[in-house]
Amino acid sequence: MSSRRFALTGVALAALALSACSQKQSTKNEQDLNWSVGGEITTMDPSKATDVVSFTQMINSMEGLYRNVKQGQEPGLATSAKVSKDGLTYVFKLRKSKWNDGTPVTAKDFVYSWRRTVNPKTEAEYAYLFSGIKNADAIQNGKKPVSSLGIKAVGKYQLVVTLEKRMAYFKDLMAFPVFFPQEERAVRKYGDKYGTASKYMAYNGPFLQKGWSGSNLSWKLVKNPDYWDKDQVKLDQISFTVNKTASTAYNLYESKKIDALGLDSNLTKQFKDKSGYYSLANGGTYYLELNEKNPNLASSNIRKAISLAINREDLVRILGGNNQAASTYTAKGLTSVKGQDYTSLISTSAKKLYKYQPSLAKEYWQKGLSELGKSGMTLNLLTSDSDSAKKTGEALQSMLETKLPGLKITVTSVPFKTRLARRESGKFQLCGSDWIADFGDPISFLELLTSSNASNYGSWKNSRYDQLIAASKDTNDQAARMKDMSEAESILLSDAGVVPIYYEDDAWLIRPSVKGWVCNRSEWNFKKAYVSK
Template sequence: MKKMKRKKFWQAGAVLLAATALTACGSSKKSSSSKQDLSWSVAGEITTMDPSKATDVVSFTQMVNTMEGLYRSSKNGQTPGLATSATVSKDGLTYTFNLRKSTWSDGSPVTAKDFVYSWSRTVNPKTESEYAYLFSGIKNADSIQNGKKPVSSLGIKAVGKYQLVVTLEKRMAYFKDLMAFPVFFPQQEKAVKKYGDKYGTASKYMAYNGPFVQKGWTGSNLSWKLEKNSKYWDKSSVKLNQISYSVNKTPSTAYNLYESNKLDGFGLDSNLTKQFKGKSAYHSLANGGTYYLELNEKNQNLANANIRKAISLSINRKNLTSILGGNNLPANTYTAKDLTKVNGEDYTSMIDASAKKMATYNPSLAKKYWKKGLAELGKSSLTLNLLTSDTDSAKKTGEALQSMLESNLSGLKLTVTSVPFKTRLARRENGNFQLCGSDWIADFGDPISFLELLTSANASNYGSWKNSEYDRLIKASKATNDQNERMKDMSQAESIMLKDCGVVPVYYEDDAWMIRPNVKGWLCTRADWDFKNAYIK
């Protein structure tokens, strides 16, 4: 993510920012507590604390702070978590990790078997994990997910209590970078079996092994706390005693709480961004994400490529980002900019220019595609619905898109439905939408983090767009360790998708935050906030 000056530390492309030298802020007020208690605002609810089931940044941020895997993200890439050392075989297919002695929050040891259990649970088709695809490349992971091999054949095994051996089917250039992502964290089998269907649905139905333990989340409430974990192996590095979270969907509410000294950090909307931009407490956090429209091709109207193209060409992205304010930039690619460098150039520069034009404002061409699409459908008008979250920025985006599309596409009636974040995720995952305003933030610094989502068999391909050549190119990119070849394959695949408007890119995300100047040591990685080393000065 990023900061005051948008510092970007490129380690396998990941964008990271640590608050190591924050200058004095615009506000002279102190933090909400002098006892190492932090108060933080989030815009959406937790959906789950189950590492096998989570898909959103709010939940992942909770896991980054309450759990720990082999590595943790740092401003310089990855830093050891539970792994004290790692060796790689000459052929690059076998990783051996030695683990430190550590404990779960109930005092029982964290062992290599906890990793074996967690990974096996995630790839098990019965778990229905949307992130199971990230295990592709680990021996037998794909076959297990396709029901062709038993879960026990996964390429991971425990050697004694504190050694973990992972076997790959092919070299994976980004394998180590995956290890700091929550889906690869260990899980306590005892807790999963004890809580059953309740596992991960509330604070009390979890086992923690990270810097903090979560308290007070019931599964639906809008406030909870993280408390310092007295059993964490590196507890001496943890300075905060408590983090109090509150969900504030309206930035003005969060601002009022900040001004009354009840919040230490909150995200800004367009008006507040204009007001505070340039202040020393203001931070611009480019999160490696893209906001885009998913178009459900199970809907006959949206299965028509000309209708999709008309929609994309009707969006004035420059005007939209101006309305939203902040530092968001118009997007003409699905993969976020500044995510990966290829021979010194941004990956997105490799994408076909003609493909990018399909994600630019061109109302006259939009009208031609619209007319052609309606003729193919045998219709003179269409009524469509756009699903968004009920946050202030999401509502503003929906309203702007409604106005742009209806004014440019004669005969279109676009309704907008704004629902709580958790509800939007559920409807999206169930395919209960026509158009959906979505965003994706890279899990690690490689285009594959975006592009694999749109392969035909991926569970997160909610719009059901399919293209066999796209699938072939993505598969090819994962079969080689030649970075230039990988990027060439992926850029060609993305060009195919953009020309067909498989999804419609809208803007590259750049979050704006106000954070008190005496809050130090925080780390923001791709929208996940890590407070392990944070403190109040």
């Protein structure tokens, strides 16, 4: 989320965490919930979304071939899937279902959606996930027509997908919103407004979204009466509001207006190990992106100095929660390789750059300044405006200015949606970001930093890295894939292409009455959620 999802998408953990659902205490309907979120919706267009807030809305109001559950996946619109012996052809049979305007969801809706996303004119940041599907790369490079994409409809309810090479993680991708169907009639009807508000969208999932204007901080999901599996949907309504501080969410929890919340440092200490406390690994890493189009940050010595001057252990203590100091870009605990965590395969020497070493930081700093012919510099750090993001920015500002003589850090904190826009347009120097894996494979992280990836906002480039990532996608040999990816990540870390800060782990307090929710990498699935009496 994959993003990734995620892709998030880039604010500090507590700010992005969604504060969980709540029963309306004063209403007659016991299956109405109030839910607090830490950030705004950016879009409801599956081709263009990049953050977990938007993806959570799509997962609950739309549906693709599969749906993520606690362990793996369950069928969504796919009733069966057959794979050819060579692993290059998938045939999906689809169940009968409807869009909210009453028209049937058919295989053609998948064909239209996928073609729309890979079309360069759409400028979809997640289009790279289609790489490996026949002709996807050539289409995105303008070398083949969109109609040549390896997907076709056979009748109304059979979908055939052709790959150029085996993709070990192909089925995992099918539960991600960028691969959901889209109703062509709705896209054409709404034009540029498509996905910019609740009313400019078509839905086929468990819920219908209502009341989001495109900029407001409250909206609802209401049960979809035409959903194919509506008997499994217990909730009638979920009301969402944006709360950017944990203290505000806690006050709502105390007054029984919400039934769960993401915890900040103080609340984590207060409720850890108590009833209702949950620690939810989200497969995410918070890190600094460094814009190498800035001459100062094009220096690997300056980048390394910045990394070595950060006391990650102190920072996670300041922020609280269950975050862990990071020494890799890929989140710890995401993937296991023969019983060992994938991150253990990464070069130890590369990981040492992400330990607090102030003396070594000064050496790299002075070397970098000497190369640039400077005695100091000013750098701006862009963050979101949540409490947690601001606190992170302030802590990093203090650490870097204290340990790197001649460095001045200014911090700019803006609304989440604005931060995403500035980051995507390259209008930043340092940017506090996070990435939450769209699926449980390191490629969800590492592909982002290939030279041609639209999400490589810092413009870091390395040809050997690109080769290794390409090789890892061109085989189903998992041992070979992990070797290639760990070598690539060692190259990335050795050059400080990004500066990992901490691995994210969500701390939650959830009332026992709220049941049936599923959280996968910070994206919440409410299909089977309910409030017990």
